[in-house]
Each structure stands twice: as structure tokens, then as C-alpha cells.
Amino acid sequence: MTSIPKPAPGAKKLGLVIDLDTCVGCQACAVSCKEWNTSGHMAPLTDLDPYGARPDGVWFNRIHSYEAGDGAAGRTVHFPRSCLHCEDAPCVTVCPTGASYKRAEDGIVLVDADLCIGCKLCSWACPYGAREYDEDAGVMKKCTLCIDRIYNETLGEEERVPACVSVCPTRARHFGDLGDPDSEVSQLVAERGGFELMPEQGCKPVNRYLPPRPRAAPPVPSPSPSQTAEAATPIANRLLAWADRVLSR
Amino acid sequence: MRPAFSVIFFTTASGAGCGLLIWLGLLAPAGLLPASLWFGGLTLALALALLTAGLLASTFHLGHPERAWRALGQWRSSWLSREGVAALATYPPALAFGSLWVLGGPRGPWTALCGALAAAGALGTVFCTGQIYASLRTIRQWHDSRVVPLYLLLALWSGAVLAAALAGLWGAARLPALLALVCGLGGLALKLSYWHAIDRAAPASTLESATGLGSWGKVRPLDPPHTEENYLLREMGYRIARKHAAKLRRLALALAFALPLALLAAGLAARLAFPALLAALAAAAGLLIERWLFFAEAKHVVTLYYRGN
Amino acid sequence: MHENSVDRGRTASESTDRIAYSTPTHDRVATTTCYMCACRCGIRVHLKDGRIRYIEGNPDHPVNRGVLCGKGSAGIMTQYSPARLANPLLRVGARGSGEFREISWAHALDLATSWLAEVRARDPRQFAFFSGRDQSQSLTGFWAAQFGTPNFAAHGGFCSVNLAAAGLYSVGGSFWEFGEPDWEHARLFLLWGVAEDHDSNPIKLGLSRLRERGARIIAINPVRTGYGAIADQWISLRPGTDGLFVFSLIHELLAADRIDLEFLATHANAHWLVIDAPGTAEHGLFLRDAAGNPLAWDRTAGLVPAGRPGISPVLAGTMSLPDGRGAHPVFHLLAERYLSPEYAPEAVAPRCGIDVGTIRRLAAELAAAAFADPLELPCPWTDTEGRRHATMLGRPVAMHAMRGIAAHANGFHTCRAIHLLQLLLGAVDRPGSWRYKSPYPRPIPPGPGPAGATVAPDTPIDGTLLGFPQGPEDLLVDGSGEALRIDKAFSWEAPLSLHGLLHMVLPNAAAGDPYRIDTLLLYMSNMAWNSAMNPAQNIEALTARDAHSGEYAIRRVIYADAYSSETVPYADLVLPDTTYLERFDCISLLDRPIGSAHGPADAIRQPVLQPNRNVRPFQDVLLELGARLGLPAFANTDGNPRYRDYADYMVNHERRPGQGPLAGWRGENGEQIGIGAPNQRQIARYIENGCFWQHELPPGQQYYKYANRDYLEGAVAMGLLDNAERIVLQLYAEPLQRLRLAAEGHGRRQPPARLRARVAKYCDPLPFWHPPLGAQEPQTFPLSAITQRPMPMYHSWGSQNAWLRQIIAANRLYMNRATAARLGLAEDDWVKVTSRSGELRCQLALMEGVNEATVWTWNAIGKRTGAWNLADDAPESTRGFLLNHVISAFLAPEGGHADSNSDPVTGQAAWFDLRVRVEKCSAEAAHTTPRFEPLPRPPGLAPPPAILRYNAKDAP
């Protein structure tokens, strides 16, 4: 149904929590997403002109980098961007065909490629640029939250997480039920002050981002070495002092 | 937003078609338009032709035109779906209206009923079209209370100009021309206030809110996710220079409003038919430009992630 | 962290029923080792219908513990790259024309054999064998020695030999490859000039661990990106000035007496006496007894062997020796030098572009972190003197450095300076500090000098070609002091060039300086492009012709590449290699293993897919060539090949009795480690274990390895070390003083006149700072220009990858916003970049996080038109560029002779000494320059597809 379903009582709100504090922008999550999904539920993730002048493919996860603040006081931030599986997903309500839908049981927002007519309206409605139009297939594609991994009974328990989460070398990506306040991800969001992107757009995204930790300030030991008495003493005396130092090895 | 010709043509053509159908369906039964079978046939044909051409254009704009019928499915939630339903719902009464006219002229009660229904359908279609854009929060230039009235007014205006042009051939341009003048002036005023508004309104979202990094200070893009252009930027990254836009706005004003209004007025004063025809042509050209600008000037929030503004 | 598998509730829409939730991910999973870069992560390749479904990290693997990086995840697209070479190629057109004819392997090997046999019989030196980021150097180096040529090296000489040499001559390990921070205990972490490094995933895992633990991370780097982005502090300094910065920190610590004297006297040579007899041949050498033991001054006993336990050595003061000469403890000399006002923060701050306060605060912070609140692990250990220690006292200050330090012509001394800083803090292989990766530490310096001084026709050279000079006698120079190797390694121009000078091979060979090369065998190194300090220079060398004979100056070039790189067209014979998923490889303890601080480890690659092309693993080819040439190690006496293939060699080759390429599962039934008879099931055992072997050291052996008896004895038992003696860390590097003495006219081996002053100056036994040799006046070239590794790209070979190139297919020059304003430049401007040796055009990008006196770009993105089977108008060649076009392998000529643009001690290529001027250029030049002649597609390669719908389900 392309109206947003009433989440069943106690239904899950599956999503990602992305830690901007540790992300170094290595692109592993973007590539492993592509790798998993090009043979997955939304297969293929077509690439146009892959070896030519305008290489352009379908990616469900794209990594930006930004500079926040000026000069040395500022910070460089790597910023992964994928579907946020919004609770009030406009990409779902604008869809004329029902191809774009949100699941009641876990909140995952999906596209049914067999129903999609490729009108692109959902991509206009999504503030986060998370809809990926496959010009070759003429249908809209998007992050599936790795639905064919997280529920895949042929995989071991610990493997049933999104590809981008299991691959991340800085452990900056977390997956879980954000509907359950006691889940690890919810706790993490609570501890670290996780936030929504563009709340003003009213989509109520499920995914959360963890802010860069405030910079650990250097402990200010006083006096700083060279201000100490020793520092004043001339080189010769310093050497004398050391000469008298009794050491045993 | 990328000004895709199919969509521009669709909205202007179906708008004009619907406008024309509204006037025909309401005025003819009231005896305010020529009762000639030829006039009725020609006008109805033109109205439906415009609507149909528009619908076809928008269908071929789809990735899967053969699945277009599916778009009717979600009328409960989707304005696009509703637009399709309304458009299709317009045909039966419109065709019935035509047949009844052939059988018994425009004035019969059933004809009037069908005319009213057709007009309602047409009005609804335009309303939905306006809503498709107005309901998109992601594009502040569209998410504006003036957008739906504008679509309606401009449809009525272009429809009235066409009606005047056609009625003129039967020497009855006066009433439609007068209505056109009213809608035209209204449309003009509304368009001006729309432009005034979108030029001043503050953007709802910024790169700071899009990244949540505002607390660190100004946020600037460093490297994009991919160095080459992608679908998002092609579809939503369209940018138009202020100067260029200003020129086109002036041209649109002149062609879509000033000139046709003048021509209609002149026609009324001189009791001539052909100025209305010229007015129709000018308005068509002008409205295409106006619609092109409606897209070209629309900025999607997602471009924040790529350009920072 | 995540929820373990969420179970699926009832489905809500008819669409969800169309989801195939539990499609099996494979018919077969094969483990092997990634080679999308040199980090050697363990991978699991999921295969379905004979195609790769996906590649994931091996969770059990010690290197990456299940994670991958962007490159590793893109392995599929390299495996199916349209740039893979398909057949052996024989050149038919002129060099560089790219005109080839496909030939059979039989033909190719006959040719190669005849060429090589001829040179070997005549003068083996005229055969040179150089490789790139070769992970089988223990084979390739051995092969060269067997051939009988000294002219072998891999990429190390232009990569990071400054770090290797500085480390191996100071602490017996090195930042590069042979060490890692103690991620679990460090409280303060200094990252010197690192973008991604080889240790890619371990560093990423480690950094996130530090963030989690709230340790403070400080990035010292002119640019703030990548790892530096997540640091707590960014110290932006001018390229090439780190040395000064470090000395000012040392100055502060000495001035405040915040140093670990105990440690210096126990584990380093701080107390060793240095002879003070200016003008004599012993000046500056260690005072030694008859047995050659260095001596120290004991408070009560006077002169005693420095290593004797229980002594109480004097660390400062001037001793007058019985023979009347003077002597100082090493620490005395050190303190004297670095306490001098020239290293005071006030003096260095302006040159580094760092403010005095920052230096003072950092010095204070280092001292606080090292000494303020002790970190003590309740972990008993025994030292080499048999003394038992109940706990391990930590120094939780860790450091890591890479090419930001290495790639400058003062990098050797700068890196030594950093090691000195670590030593003064007592922060070497202790809890929380920098630690050795097994099989390190090694004795200092590790081994014998380089072999290859004498060569004879058809005769192998015994010994290792890349050795460790202790002094003049170990150099490879002739009677007049001139170089014996084609790259002039181990000559007075670069005495400690432990890894050779790959960047000088082509120019020297073409110039016949010191002599001509007849046949050059290149292996996986893009020497005609991004591996060249200056591509045009190397291309010229490859195509230069002999004035008289008209033949190519380098008569024959054989090249083994797997892909259609920029270098392929310059070869006469191309030997197409397999991809990393199609062959056996061996990441060996004899080379650069995957060992960590936790213990020794090595790994293999196994063929996961069969090649669909007429290609052969280069190692197999090398072994067959060795046999055909009758090289003793590779041919039986009857002339037949000794090894079936590389897999056979990996198992059965013994470098020393019981010691071979692989350390795991040795001995008939696989119960021995390190040393043991070959085990025919060895490879099977590796495969069963995920293609790696690791020996986890017990906790008591994981720190203090230089003095840890149990560790050292264990290492000897495994064959990692020859003896279990304590390894004394060298603050003062005597081998350098020996070289200096020669330059001052002592000893029978002395540098040629033109080099004396240079050797005397740069071979300083204590580190010092000197401006890069190529330093130019700041007026003409005001900006430093450097490159960085882009995380999702691996040098030139990443661009053939359909996914990776979508991420970065073009590069721009990054400049500080303020600098741009000063120069009247704006974002996206097309600019002209001029250096003393060349000019290029590219597009500008502005940023905050770059030093105002520095510009930079991503490395190796620019591609030559036509290479890598990319379209002629690919962004890589229209909007991408290499900074290399304005770098030179030579310094500005002086008196007709141009020295190589390298570190004077190690020969390390000085990529980052580049200085440039940047000006706006006309916008109509909207493509990067220089542009080279487009390269044709080599025969056997199909035009690349216009659209890619990769899906393991569909047929290729």
C-alpha cells in the first residue's frame, strides 16, 4: 500500500546508525553495498558507460565529504548518505502505482520493480536523494536495508546484517531496531546524541547520525616543561645534573 | 529541476484543454456560446485533443509506458494517481456532452449536466496537477500556496483565450474574451506575487541542517561521492542563471499575459475576431516559457548535499 | 555492533511476498588473500554459477578481522576488468607505438631464455630485474642473485626506505610494515604524514578503537583528510619541516628533564662511550674493548662492558681515557645537540609554520601522557639477563609515520628524529606505545652487507642483494668509489639505499651511467607513468637509441603486467600475468609477512577462479625461466625444473635447512612452526585455516621484545633470529660515523672527491635537520606540492575498475581558501602549475584543511589516453593529472652533473620536495595537460562494454 501502513503494535523500526565521528570516508560501505545488491533483491545495479567518459551507475549508498567550520578549528567530515527508511516517507505516498511501499512489520521502505512505471516522482519527493533511477531498466531502485541478508536463513546469525555494516573498517555503521528503546542502536543514539537529518522536511527518518565527538582537549599540565626551573638552567649544569644521576641497569 | 519538455508540454496542453472544456461545458448550456454544431464539435475536439496529447506526452515520459495503467491504482494517497483518474473521468461526460449536443444542441438539461460533469472533471484534473507539485516539500518553489490556484487560473485563462478565439469565428468572442481578461489579469497578478514570494522566501533546509553539522560552523562540500554526474544531478541539479531567468520571466510575462491581454482588449474594442487567434498563439508560447521557468527555477533540497546551496 | 538477525514478522503487502529472502549466497566459498592493495587482508570469495557473487572479509583473519576497504570490496570489477591482458605479446612497431603481435607462451619463453642466457654468459650485470609492489620479493630477489646480477630491487627505494633504514638502524624495526601502535593501551597517538598506508584496515580498526577509548589523536600533516579528519588535533606544518618540529619537542623534554633515563640506560645505547679524538680514524666511534664490546663508564668500576648487568653507568660528562683520548656517553652528545638554542621552539616555529604555544603544549602533553599516571600491565616477564619483572610498565604514547616523513630528501634523519623522541619517552615496544610486528625486532643493523660486489658470467651471487651496510667496506663501489649497481644503490651517493633506487634505473641505464643495461625485466611496476618520478623522463629513457648502433639504449625490455597499463607499450616482450584470484601467492616471513605485535603470521593466495585468458602466474614463469637458464636453485642437475610451479616452490624450497617460504605447519606431519622439514600437506593446511597461519605469542612475550628472553629464545627457535642476545636500541648510529670518517679521509675506502663533503655532512650519527636537497628559493616557487593516496583507489591499477573509477575519475589541485584569495584564484579555475622542471594544467579546488603554503592532489588518478582500455575521452585523461609531470628524478644540474632527487643517505625518492608556482590560465584549456600520444588497445583485448549489468545470476 502506498499509504504509510499503521505500524503493527510492537513492530520493528529497522534502520542504520552512522557514526560521523569515526567514518574516514574509505567508501567500503558504498562499494560493498553495490557488490551485494547488484546480485540481490534489486539486481542489477546497472552501470552506464562504465569504461567511458561518463561513468554513472546505480549506488544505494554514496559518501560525501564536507568541511565544517573554518580553519584549524574546523573539521573534515565524511558523510555516508543512503535511504533513511522514513516513518513518513513521501516517496511512498506520492507513488501512483504502489511500487514504492513501506513495510508494516519492520518499516523498511522498498520498491517493487515489477510495479514501478518509472515516473520518478518518488525521487522528487525524497529530500535525501536516496532514490536511484535505473535508466536502463526504467525503474526506480533504492537501499533495501539488505532485506535479502538480514532475513537470509542461509546466512549465519552474525552475518544477517546489511553489507555496509559488516564491512565498515572503522565500525562506524550500526544496524538494529530503532523502535525499541532498549536496543543497542537506540542506546547508542541516546548516549551519543544521535540526530535526524533535515527534521524540517517532516519525513521522520528512522536512520540516525552520531555527531563527531567534541575534540578531546589536551590535558594542560602546568607548568609546561620549559617553564619549569630545570629549563632555566644552562646546558652545562643540566649535563652535570645528569652526570650525577645514579642509574642501574 | 530539469525542465523536461514532455512534462512542460503536458501541463500546459492539458491545462489549456481542461480550461477550454470547463468554459465550453459551463457556458454553452447556458447559451453564452455559439450553438453551432461546428463550433461545439471543433471546441470539444480541440479541448480533448489537448488533454489527450498532454496525457500521452506524460506517458511516454515514463520508464515503462506500457505499465501506465498502474498509475491509476493509488488514488487514495497519490496526487499523480488522482490526476490520472480525474483526467480519464473527464472523457465520458465530455463525450456524452458532445453526443447530446449533436442530438439536441447545447441547451438540454442532460447536456448541461454532462457539461458540468466534464467541467468538474477538467477542473479536478488541473487541481491534481497543481497538487502534485504543491505537495512536494523538497522543492520550496513548488511547495507554495499559490501553486494550485496558479495552475487553475492559468488553465482557465488559456482555455478562455482559446474559447474567445474559436467563438470569434462565429462572431461571439465577447463573453469569453471578457472572462479571459479577468482570468488573465488574475493570473498575471498571481504569477507576479508568486515570483516575488519565491525570490524572497528563505530556504527551509540548509547544508547545515542536511548534515547536522551546523554546530561546527559553516559547512562546505569538499569531495563529491562520485566525480562524474549522476541521475540526481541530471534530474534535480538543473541550474539557471539569475540574469537568464529574469530575461525569460519578462518574455513570459509579455507573451503569456501582456500581449494576449492587449490583443483581446483591442479585439473587443474593434469588434474583430482575429486578434483573439493571435492572443491564443502568444499565450500558448508564453505559457510554455512560464512552465519551463516553473521547473528551471525550482531548486531541490538534495542539491544541498552536492553544492552546499 | 548490531542486533543479531531480526526475525521477519508477518508480511504487510502482496509485494513483500515477492522478496526472495533466503536465496543461498553461493555454491562455493573460497578463502584467499586480497590484493586490491598491499595490506593483505583475508577474504572469503562467494561463488555462484562460476561467477563471484560477492567478496567479504574473513572474520577470522588477523589482519582485517572481517572488514574490508572500498578497494577490496570492488575486487569483482578488477577480476572482470576489460583491461586484463590476454596473451603474451611481442612488439612489432616502435617502442611506445603499442603495436604488438600475440605469440604463444612457448615462443615467449624461448625468446626470453635466449636473450637472458646470452647476457648471463657475457656479463650478468647487464641484466636488471626490478619489480613494483611485489609480494614475492623473497623469490624475485633470490632469482636475481641466482642469475648473478646485483641489479635487483623492488619499489621500496622510492616508497619508504627512509623509514625502513631509519628504523632498522635505530630500533631494529620500522614504522613501515614492521611496527604498529598499541591500539588497546595508547592514550596519546601521533600520526605523522599518513594518508592510508599499507596497513589500511588495521589502522582503521585501530583508530576507531582509539576514538572509542577516548585516546587523543593528533594528526601532523599539511592536509586534513582521511584519518586526519577524525583526529582531535590537526597540526598543519610546512612539508619537509617535521625534523625541526621533532627536535623542538626533544629540546623541550630535555630542558624539562621529562625523559626516561632509566630506559635509555637499560635498553638503548645512551651510556655507550663515544671516542672524542677529532682528526683520528676513531673519532666518533664507540669505545670498545679487545673483544669489540662497547664500553660504558661505571660510577665505581670505571670502564666496563656497556652490556654488563648491574652496572651504574654515567650518562653525561667528559671522560678522559687512560690513553689520553676523551670520550662522551652517547646521551651527553645527544643532550648537548638538542638542548642547543637552534632547536628551541622560538627558533623552529616560524620555519615549520607552527606556533610556539602548540609546540610547548605538545611537549608537555607528551611528557604527561608518558609519565604522569603510570600504565602497568600485571604481566610478568623475564629479561635477557634473567631478571624477572612482575609487571610491564607502559608508556602510553604511540606514534605512526609514513610517506609524509619518508618522501623527502631529509626523511631519513627526520624519521630517526621521531625514533629518538620515542626512545627519550621510553615509548618503544612497551604497553601503550609503538610495537614491533613479528618477525621484528632484528639486530641493529639486521644483517650482512649487500651482496654483488663481484659478478662472473654464468655464476650465481651468494648472499642477499639488498643488505645492510655497516660501513664503507660494505658499499658496492669500484676502486674509484663509483657505483657498481645500475641504480647506484649502496654507493657513496646513497650508502644506506637498502631497497635500491627503482626511480633511477631507467634514466641511468639509458645514459649508460654507470653502464648500459642489455635486458631489463620489469614486474608489476608502472614505470612509464605514475611510478616514474617524471613519466616523460622514463619514456625518453625507454625509447632512447644508441648514437652508433641505432639500437635502443636499453636493448631489451621484458615486462610482466596483468593489465593494459601505460608501461606495456614500452616492452619488447609482454608476459601477461594472472589476477590475484587466479594464482598462488605467498606472503612470506622471508619477505613482508602479515605478522603483528601479537606474533608471527604469514599467508597465501590460492586460485579461486580459472583464468579465461592465455595468461600464466608470473612466479610460475620465473621458475620455468630459472630452470631453462639452468639456475642451480631452479634446475635439477639433469636440467629439469626443480619445481613444478610456485605452489610446489612454496612448499619445498628451503632457503636454509628447514626454513622455507611458509612458516606454518612444517615438518612431515605439520606440527612444527618456523623450522621443519617440508610438509606436502602444507598448502592444504593453509587453505583449511583460511589461507593464513598465525602464532599468537603468550602475553609475557608481547612487549619489550628487544630484551625479552622468552620472546627472543622463541624467535630463535622459530628461525626468526639467529641468536637470542639483547637488541640494544641505537640512539647513536655508528655505521653513519664510519661512512663520515671515510669522507674525512680515513680508511682504505673513501668517497670520490665530489661526494666527500656531502657524505661527511649527511652521514651524521645523530639525526639533524637539513633543507631538502632540491630546496628552491621561495620567491619563484612559493608553494609545496604533494600528493595523497585516495582511499578508494590503488595507484594506477584502480582506474580499470568500473566501480572505483566512478568514485574518482578525475582529480583537482587543492589549495587553501586564503592562499587562493591572495593569488586571485577561485574554485574551479583552470590553473597552470609550474615547477623548476616542468609545467601542467589542471583545475583548482579550495578547502580549509590544507596548510597555506601547500597545494596537493590525489595520487595516480591521471591516466594516459588509451591505457587501461578506457575510452579516449575518459575523465582520467581529460580532467585527471599526475603531479609527477612536474617532478624530476634529478636535481637541478650543477657543474654539468645532476644528482638524483633522493635522500643523500638512503636514496629514497623525494616526491614531496616539489615546489611550484600556481597561476590562473585561460579557461578554454578546459582539459588537463600535458597530454601524451594516445595508446592503442593491445591485441587480444575486446572493446569495453557500453553498459554493465553485473549480476551473479546472469551469464557474463
Ligand SMILES: Nc1nc2c(c(=O)[nH]1)N[C@H]1C(S)=C(S)[C@@H](COP(=O)(O)OP(=O)(O)OC[C@H]3O[C@@H](n4cnc5c(=O)[nH]c(N)nc54)[C@H](O)[C@@H]3O)O[C@H]1N2
Ligand atoms: N587506498 C590506497 N592505499 C594505499 C596505496 C594506494 O595507492 N591507495 N598505496 C600503498 C603504497 S604503495 C604506499 S607507499 C602507502 C603510502 O601510505 P601513505 O604514506 O599514507 O600514503 P601517502 O598518500 O603518500 O601519504 C602521505 C601523507 O603525508 C602527508 N605529507 C606530505 N608531506 C608531509 C610532510 O612533510 N610532513 C607530514 N607530517 N606529512 C606530510 C600527505 O599530506 C599525506 O597525507 O599507501 C599504501 N596504501
Ligand SMILES: Nc1nc2c(c(=O)[nH]1)N[C@H]1C(S)=C(S)[C@@H](COP(=O)(O)OP(=O)(O)OC[C@H]3O[C@@H](n4cnc5c(=O)[nH]c(N)nc54)[C@H](O)[C@@H]3O)O[C@H]1N2
Ligand atoms: N606523485 C607521486 N607519485 C608516486 C607516489 C606518490 O606518493 N606521489 N608514490 C610512489 C609509490 S610509494 C609507489 S609504491 C608507486 C606505485 O606505483 P606502481 O608500483 O607503478 O603501482 P601501480 O600503478 O599499481 O602499478 C603497478 C603495476 O602492476 C600491475 N599489476 C597489478 N596487479 C598485478 C598483478 O597481479 N600481476 C602483475 N604482473 N602486475 C600487476 C598494474 O597493472 C600496474 O601496471 O607510485 C609512486 N609514485
Ligand code: SF4
Ligand atoms: S565504510 Fe565506514 S568508514 Fe568507510 S566510508 Fe563507510 S562508514 Fe565511513
Ligand code: SF4
Ligand atoms: S530517505 Fe527518501 S527514499 Fe528513503 S524513505 Fe525517506 S524519503 Fe523515502
Ligand code: SF4
Ligand atoms: S518511479 Fe516507480 S516507485 Fe517511484 S513513484 Fe513512480 S512508480 Fe512509484
Ligand code: SF4
Ligand atoms: S543497508 Fe544494504 S542496501 Fe542499504 S545502504 Fe547498506 S548495504 Fe546498501
Ligand code: SF4
Ligand atoms: S586494505 Fe582493502 S584493498 Fe587492501 S588488502 Fe585489505 S581489503 Fe584489500
Ligand SMILES: [Mo]
Ligand atoms: Mo609505495
